Amino acid sequence: xxxxxAAVGPGERPEDQQVVIEPRTGWQLINLGELWRHRELxxxxxxxxxxxxxxxxxxxxxxxxxxxxxxMIVFTVFLGRMAKVDSGDFPYPIFVYAGLLPWTxxxxxxxxxxxxxxxxxxxxxxxxxxxxxxxxxxxxxxxxDFFIASTILICLMFLYGITPGWSILxxxxxLALATMAALGVGTALAALNVAFRDFKYTxxxxxxxxxxxxxxxxxxxxxxxxxxxxxxxxxxAEESSAASPAAGTREAAKPEREQERGSLSxxxxxxxxxxxxxxxxxxxxxxxxxxxxxxxxxxxSASVIVVLFxxxxxxxxxxxxxxxxxx
Amino acid sequence: MAxxxxxxxxxxxxxxxxxxxxxxxRKRQLRDTIVEVxxxxxxHLKQGAALGRTEEFWALKDVNFEVQPGEVVGIIGRxxxxxxTLLKILSRVTYPTEGRATLRGRTGSLLEVGTxxxxxxxxxxxxxxxxxxxxxxxxxxxxxxDEIAGFSGIESFLxxxxxxxxxxxxxxxxxxxxxxxxPEILLIDEVLAVGDVEFQKRCLGKMRxxxxxxxxxxxxxxxxxxxxTLCSRGLVLRxxxxxxxxxxxxxxRQYLSYLSDTAADAFxxxxxxRRGNQAVRMTGACIFDENHEPTQHLIAGRPATVxxxxxxxxxxxxVDLYFTIFNHLGxxxxxxxxxxxxxxxxxxxxxxxxxxxxxxxxxxxxxxxxALSLHGDGAETDLIPNALVFDITSxxxxxxGRLPPMQFSTCLLDYQWEHEVAETVSAAGG
Numbered sequence: 001x002x003x004x005x006a007a008v009g010p011g012e013r014p015e016d017q018q019v020v021i022e023p024r025t026g027w028q029l030i031n032l033g034e035l036w037r038h039r040e041l042x043x044x045x046x047x048x049x050x051x052x053x054x055x056x057x058x059x060x061x062x063x064x065x066x067x068x069x070x071x072m073i074v075f076t077v078f079l080g081r082m083a084k085v086d087s088g089d090f091p092y093p094i095f096v097y098a099g100l101l102p103w104t105x106x107x108x109x110x111x112x113x114x115x116x117x118x119x120x121x122x123x124x125x126x127x128x129x130x131x132x133x134x135x136x137x138x139x140x141x142x143x144x145d146f147f148i149a150s151t152i153l154i155c156l157m158f159l160y161g162i163t164p165g166w167s168i169l170x171x172x173x174x175l176a177l178a179t180m181a182a183l184g185v186g187t188a189l190a191a192l193n194v195a196f197r198d199f200k201y202t203x204x205x206x207x208x209x210x211x212x213x214x215x216x217x218x219x220x221x222x223x224x225x226x227x228x229x230x231x232x233x234x235x236x237a238e239e240s241s242a243a244s245p246a247a248g249t250r251e252a253a254k255p256e257r258e259q260e261r262g263s264l265s266x267x268x269x270x271x272x273x274x275x276x277x278x279x280x281x282x283x284x285x286x287x288x289x290x291x292x293x294x295x296x297x298x299x300x301s302a303s304v305i306v307v308l309f310x311x312x313x314x315x316x317x318x319x320x321x322x323x324x325x326x327x
Numbered sequence: 328m329a330x331x332x333x334x335x336x337x338x339x340x341x342x343x344x345x346x347x348x349x350x351x352x353r354k355r356q357l358r359d360t361i362v363e364v365x366x367x368x369x370x371h372l373k374q375g376a377a378l379g380r381t382e383e384f385w386a387l388k389d390v391n392f393e394v395q396p397g398e399v400v401g402i403i404g405r406x407x408x409x410x411x412t413l414l415k416i417l418s419r420v421t422y423p424t425e426g427r428a429t430l431r432g433r434t435g436s437l438l439e440v441g442t443x444x445x446x447x448x449x450x451x452x453x454x455x456x457x458x459x460x461x462x463x464x465x466x467x468x469x470x471x472x473d474e475i476a477g478f479s480g481i482e483s484f485l486x487x488x489x490x491x492x493x494x495x496x497x498x499x500x501x502x503x504x505x506x507x508x509x510p511e512i513l514l515i516d517e518v519l520a521v522g523d524v525e526f527q528k529r530c531l532g533k534m535r536x537x538x539x540x541x542x543x544x545x546x547x548x549x550x551x552x553x554x555x556t557l558c559s560r561g562l563v564l565r566x567x568x569x570x571x572x573x574x575x576x577x578x579x580r581q582y583l584s585y586l587s588d589t590a591a592d593a594f595x596x597x598x599x600x601r602r603g604n605q606a607v608r609m610t611g612a613c614i615f616d617e618n619h620e621p622t623q624h625l626i627a628g629r630p631a632t633v634x635x636x637x638x639x640x641x642x643x644x645x646v647d648l649y650f651t652i653f654n655h656l657g658x659x660x661x662x663x664x665x666x667x668x669x670x671x672x673x674x675x676x677x678x679x680x681x682x683x684x685x686x687x688x689x690x691x692x693x694x695x696x697x698a699l700s701l702h703g704d705g706a707e708t709d710l711i712p713n714a715l716v717f718d719i720t721s722x723x724x725x726x727x728g729r730l731p732p733m734q735f736s737t738c739l740l741d742y743q744w745e746h747e748v749a750e751t752v753s754a755a756g757g
Contacts, residue, residue, distance in 0.1 A: 021419060021428040044459040048445060048452075055447040055488075126438040127460055128419035324421040325343065 045137030113186025184308035435510030441501030628724030643703030
């Protein structure tokens with residue numbers, strides 16, 4: 001009979017055979033095994049998010065491309081042409097698109113993840129499965145958007161005659177880091193949003209501010225390398241609009257001013273890198289368009305991302321047992 | 328595994344922190360009255376200190392039971408007795424505050440049909456999504472898809488977005504998915520309450536099928552006849568505690584007699600069943616027999632009177648009373664109101680008394696519950712589902728003084744027999 005046939009399928013999970021339900025308080029581990037067993041459901045939710053996102057829109061999935069593309073045009077006109085923001089060795093449009101692409105992914109993923117649990121109240125209240133599926137699926141859907149929008153970057157590279165080097169192979173790793181960052185922030189916001197609906201209004205605003213606080217999206221922050229103890233490489237972020245070759249000569253010319261500025265820029269450097277997207281975006285641009293790869297910055301950011309990821313997920317796990325009660 | 332219970336619940340408790348909104352305040356007061364009797368001075372002090380902050384409310388308290396594999400158990404109780412909370416804990420939607428529950432076997436919960444249905448997706452897409460949400464694997468859904476589509480009876484609309492479905496079609500599709508869930512333990516909450524009669528019948532049929540397949544089922548419902556036909560055992564919850572754990576007939580009887588006991592405070596603030604804004608409010612009601620003696624025992628075929636007192640602080644200009652008589656299975660047996668009868672002056676006073684004279688109580692033997700609903704200017708202001716109870720034990724309705732079997736009737740019809748025969752058979756047989 002079909003009951004036994006079904007029981008042999010992937011739905012049969014020995015771990016499900018006995019479930020002990022007990023009070024839950026305090027911190028919980030992130031049960032990756034359980035999440036893995038629900039990967040099909042995760043795929044379903046990701047697929048649903050992708051499917052419904054552009055339903056009954058005239059342009060459909062083109063929206064995934066249009067958003068960063070329009071931003072690129074606006075940034076090119078106002079920052080590139082009018083404010084003449086430094087874009088390093090690249091034409092401003094492709095420079096800014098290479099920054100907007102990962103940023104848009106990050107912002108979309110967080111916005112959608114942040115609203116994922118609140119948007120599924122009727123499910124949270126009725127069926128059990130790991131609650132992390134909701135924000136994870138939202139981030140998954142944003143990855144799909146990222147791939148769609150990537151085609152424009154490829155077109156632009158073709159247009160400007162930029163041939164990527166071997167470093168383009170690092171992009172999946174960067175995407176993984178950005179995904180972890182988005183998951184960390186997104187899950188925390190999703191959990192906070194359940195208790196405080198204020199976050200529904202805060203998230204779009206937060207992402208806007210965050211973008212401007214991530215200067216690598218729209219301008220060339222010349223040297224992301226950390227200031228060494230002798231502050232040899234200290235180039236303050238506020239100087240970044242100066243031409244790049246000047247940095248080395250100025251450094252040698254004014255060592256005593258450098259000393260002063262070294263401490264200052266160390267502060268700014270740390271502040272900039274507390275925001276993991278700063279280095280991630282710079283690295284993404286360097287990996288795709290070419291240029292020196294800011295490994296040290298990336299390493300620093302990666303550690304921040306790991307902390308964010310763990311903190312976000314742990315917070316989510318801590319409060320998820322109350323979701324159905326406070327919704 | 329056969330010796331081990333499928334479900335074991337030990338000391339399960341759940342408390343909610345509640346604010347002071349009105350509906351919950353009433354629950355709190357209900358609890359308070361119970362608590363006050365037990366630990367008056369101390370608790371009173373504590374509550375004084377807690378006032379103005381949040382208050383703890385025990386939706387479930389120290390519930391213990393076991394369910395053997397293959398048992399079909401009904402959970403019954405009044406609103407707010409903790410039935411849904413119990414099912415939510417067993418479904419792992421929410422967590423207990425104390426105690427533990429152990430479930431052995433693949434568990435499926437059906438607290439609602441069509442959970443996660445998305446209006447923008449097509450019927451086909453929703454079948455997959457809903458199936459996955461309920462715990463089916465993709466392969467499982469694929470293999471059962473044709474069966475599900477056939478059961479729903481809406482094959483030709485499967486590629487139409489669900490938002491264009493009628494609500495009936497949506498429910499059919501949702502139930503078709505749910506019906507093909509194959510867990511060893513099934514937790515079901517009130518799903519039969521939705522849909523039309525035809526659909527409910529179908530649900531019951533499917534449920535009966537499930538119940539006979541040796542699966543363990545825990546079933547919460549207000550529909551006593553559904554509980555009675557499906558379940559072999561009943562658990563009665565009272566204010567979060569397990570009151571009765573008995574064979575289903577006994578459990579239902581105890582539940583109904585408990586309901587009648589609580590009818591004493593039906594008109595107080597403490598009645599958790601009471602609903603409405605109380606703009607026009609009932610203050611009391613009584614049933615009288617033909618001699619105008621208050622009674623709870625009526626005789627089928629004799630007159631009776633139902634009186635309801637109300638106060639009208641909001642000065643509603645028109646007051647209407649609706650009442651429904653439910654039998655021991657929770658089935659509505661009869662309904663009376665001031666609107667359809669077209670004879671009662673409906674102009675209201677600042678207070679008043681509505682009197683309904685029943686010329687002939689044409690009901691079979693059994694226990695009955697009257698739900699009263701008072702309307703002020705057309706809107707329901709006060710609803711008391713457990714307002715009055717009475718029973719019928721004897722009858723003068725038919726000449727024999729006997730009554731038809733109660734499982735076959737909800738009311739009595741007045742009829743005359745004629746018997747036309749060709750030739751009377753003689754006693755000797757020819």
